[in-house]
Amino acid sequence: MMIFTLARRELRSLFLSPLAWAILAIVQFIMAYLFLSQLQEFILIQPKLATIENAPGVTELVIAPLYGSAAFIMMLVTPLLTMRLISEERRNQSLALLLSAPVSMSEIIIGKYLGMLGFAVIMIFMMSLMPLSLFFAGTLDGGLLITIVLGITLLLAAFISLGLYMSSLTAQPTIAAMSTFGMLLMLWIIDWAGGKADAAASGLLEYLSILRHFEAFSIGVFNSSDVMYYLLFIAFFLILSIRRLDGDRLQR
Amino acid sequence: MENKKLLSVKHLSRFYGHLAAVNNISFHLNKGEVLGFLGPNGAGKSSTMQVITGNLAPTSGQVNICGFDLLDAAKEAKANIGYLPEQPPLYREFTVNEYLLFCTQLNRVEKSQQQAAIDRAKQRCGLTEVGTRLINNLSKGYQQRVGIAQAIIHSPEIVILDEPTVGLDPIQIKEIRALIRELAQDHGVILSTHILPEVQMTCDRVQIINHGQLVYSDDIDHLHQRMRSNSIILGLNNAPIESELQSLDNIDDVEVLSETRFRLSHHADHNPAENIAEVAADKKWGLYELRPEQKTLEQVFVELTSGEVIADEADAEELNGATAA
Numbered sequence: 001m002m003i004f005t006l007a008r009r010e011l012r013s014l015f016l017s018p019l020a021w022a023i024l025a026i027v028q029f030i031m032a033y034l035f036l037s038q039l040q041e042f043i044l045i046q047p048k049l050a051t052i053e054n055a056p057g058v059t060e061l062v063i064a065p066l067y068g069s070a071a072f073i074m075m076l077v078t079p080l081l082t083m084r085l086i087s088e089e090r091r092n093q094s095l096a097l098l099l100s101a102p103v104s105m106s107e108i109i110i111g112k113y114l115g116m117l118g119f120a121v122i123m124i125f126m127m128s129l130m131p132l133s134l135f136f137a138g139t140l141d142g143g144l145l146i147t148i149v150l151g152i153t154l155l156l157a158a159f160i161s162l163g164l165y166m167s168s169l170t171a172q173p174t175i176a177a178m179s180t181f182g183m184l185l186m187l188w189i190i191d192w193a194g195g196k197a198d199a200a201a202s203g204l205l206e207y208l209s210i211l212r213h214f215e216a217f218s219i220g221v222f223n224s225s226d227v228m229y230y231l232l233f234i235a236f237f238l239i240l241s242i243r244r245l246d247g248d249r250l251q252r
Numbered sequence: 253m254e255n256k257k258l259l260s261v262k263h264l265s266r267f268y269g270h271l272a273a274v275n276n277i278s279f280h281l282n283k284g285e286v287l288g289f290l291g292p293n294g295a296g297k298s299s300t301m302q303v304i305t306g307n308l309a310p311t312s313g314q315v316n317i318c319g320f321d322l323l324d325a326a327k328e329a330k331a332n333i334g335y336l337p338e339q340p341p342l343y344r345e346f347t348v349n350e351y352l353l354f355c356t357q358l359n360r361v362e363k364s365q366q367q368a369a370i371d372r373a374k375q376r377c378g379l380t381e382v383g384t385r386l387i388n389n390l391s392k393g394y395q396q397r398v399g400i401a402q403a404i405i406h407s408p409e410i411v412i413l414d415e416p417t418v419g420l421d422p423i424q425i426k427e428i429r430a431l432i433r434e435l436a437q438d439h440g441v442i443l444s445t446h447i448l449p450e451v452q453m454t455c456d457r458v459q460i461i462n463h464g465q466l467v468y469s470d471d472i473d474h475l476h477q478r479m480r481s482n483s484i485i486l487g488l489n490n491a492p493i494e495s496e497l498q499s500l501d502n503i504d505d506v507e508v509l510s511e512t513r514f515r516l517s518h519h520a521d522h523n524p525a526e527n528i529a530e531v532a533a534d535k536k537w538g539l540y541e542l543r544p545e546q547k548t549l550e551q552v553f554v555e556l557t558s559g560e561v562i563a564d565e566a567d568a569e570e571l572n573g574a575t576a577a
Binding site for chain 1: 331341345
């Protein structure tokens with residue numbers, strides 16, 4: 001399968017650069033710090049919780065906020081990961097290798113996307129080891145944990161598709177990173193304006209907000225419309241990237 | 253040698269806005285042939301190559317590769333092409349072996365044949381020793397060779413090399429030229445360059461492109477004929493006076509280059525060299541140099557690209573017709 005050949009190459013290149021390792025290490029370190037401080041707080045209030053009926057458990061009080069912070073960190077980290085996807089190939093002029101090989105534009109884009117997604121899955125798996133370790137200490141709400149992990153995976157997959165498109169627009173990785181970050185932040189805060197505007201407009205802005213759709217997952221609600229939002233988001237930017245790369249051939 | 257058309261390009265044009273990078277070019281490539289693509293910088297060589305290899309869409313025209321149209325059956329067409337762009341398309345963080353393995357996969361080489369293909373390409377390009385080294389740490393010459401290895405790894409019918417000897421040392425250049433000749437035995441090769449001797453040494457056929465248009469297309473033999481000029485350089489230690497030289501048979505004009513060297517122009521049909529040698533020996537002029545002068549390829553090139561020799565175009569076309577038939 002050509003797509004997987006390309007994806008494997010992308011992932012390998014990532015791990016051959018120090019950037020991927022540095023990002024993995026730093027994200028892991030920050031997540032561990034957040035995890036431990038959340039856990040500390042939980043242990044402090046645990047006696048009080050014991051007196052309350054139907055009190056929230058460790059999953060709600062430790063794990064959900066942890067992934068909430070993770071989503072924010074991912075927004076900062078994704079631009080650094082995706083910035084080089086196409087812009088660097090363009091700058092090194094190595095894109096010609098792919099363009100003159102018997103592969104289609106869609107295969108190139110989807111291959112690159114899946115390669116980066118593979119990295120995202122690894123990153124999520126690494127940080128999920130910490131909540132999973134709580135299984136040794138007590139019981140967790142497994143369903144909630146799965147929903148949250150699914151949610152953050154979809155969120156990150158959407159981030160990457162946007163980053164890929166931004167990278168296809170330029171030959172400068174830093175510009176790709178900056179514009180990806182700008183777009184992500186915009187999508188993150190777009191619903192803040194909602195309250196003041198009229199109802200219809202604020203509904204639209206809320207729907208566009210990339211974070212709103214994640215919030216449902218983080219309280220354990222699996223809503224198919226949220227899943228559709230992310231899938232549409234990803235498909236939209238992948239198609240744009242394919243068209244952009246095709247446009248390279250047409251005019252320059 | 254089988255005279256099979258591997259590549260045919262018809263009325264190809266490529267515009268950047270109003271600027272015509274490639275303007276109505278038609279040519280073809282036969283099996284077992286090295287086609288030299290010659291032109292000054294910015295003439296449209298690279299653009300033509302990019303169009304043929306699918307890196308650039310043509311504004312108009314047709315490219316047919318081994319019977320497949322480049323636009324309608326892009327994958328089949330591209331499978332028959334190996335391309336080395338001006339800048340070798342390398343992933344510098346890979347080792348040579350890893351990179352070539354990726355190239356075999358990319359070009360859909362059967363899994364069982366991959367290792368053999370890699371070994372053969374490495375051996376042909378002299379990369380056997382550096383297989384486990386990082387491409388980034390290789391010298392420019394070796395990186396160029398990796399680029400060539402990449403282009404031939406799937407044994408494509410057509411190998412397209414865009415200025416393959418740029419930045420190499422003389423020994424490497426010689427090796428690469430030998431490799432190109434070797435490749436021509438079972439592939440068709442298109443070689444783009446602005447180095448004229450390279451064309452003289454490696455190509456069977458030459459095309460000169462200038463301002464996006466094909467200004468010359470002919471066999472290398474014909475180019476050599478064209479380079480012949482009607483003058484002789486004569487060196488005499490005891491030179492006689494100029495008028496005595498002038499009075500020799502079939503001499504039109506004498507130009508004094510120094511006290512002992514002269515340029516003699518003669519009629520196109522009569523070569524006076526033999527006569528001059530005899531006379532010089534008789535009169536003890538001390539003959540030390542006698543050679544027919546050749547126009548350098550550079551001169552021919554400048555003539556063609558500066559558009560001075562338009563009169564000969566009909567002539568060239570006639571020859572074209574002859575070679576095509």
